[in-house]
Amino acid sequence: MTTALAHRPNAYAATCGSCRGPVSAQAGALTKEFGAWVVRHLPGQCAPAGSPAIAPAKTVRAGYPDLQALPISKFIVDDLSGGRKVHLEIVERRGGRRYMNLLIGAPGDWTRGRVSAGLQALYVAKIQSASYYDEIGARQVEGPEAAALRFSREHKCCAACMSPLSDESQPGYKRGLGPVCVTRFA
Secondary structure (H helix, E strand, O other), rough: OOOOOEEEEEEEOOOOOOOOOEOOOOOOOEHHHHEEEEEOOOOOOOOOOOOOOOOOOOOOOOOOOHHHOOOOOOEEOOOOOOOOOEEEEEEHHHHHHEEOOOEOOOOOOOOEEEHHHHHHHHHHHHHOOOOEEEEOOEEEOOOHHHHHHHHHHHHHHHOOOOOOOOOOOOOOOOOOOOOOOHHHHO
């Protein structure tokens, strides 16, 4: 008699979607959440709340900015001339390496484009210095959360997980990000 696994093991080392700590290959659980594959520690293996997670060794390509300081999310910033909006996303791939993509189109039908090293450095600076007044939450927001909140308000969805935020009774509606996703910006 064989017993079924309660989880699907991860084939590659990754960062835990809960505690942001490293998860070795074959040592975590792989699940599909909101259309994306997420690796998490097995129950009871995450770092305790309040303790700093040990980040995996960072690998940054030569000439590119370090994207580890930015949360994994989608952002809107003004282009370099200040005239048009630019939609960007930070994604994490195997081994904890992060990439910046240019989003072209509309939610659900994005075309992802590459961003050169020089433009990435400029867009990182724009995201980190972003400022946005949120009329719904009646508050001024600064930094990466401002660029993500701008995305959330324009597209009526969470910038981190793309869950809809169109109903005022939803817990994340006023904040502009879901209750779990807002911790990425802490």
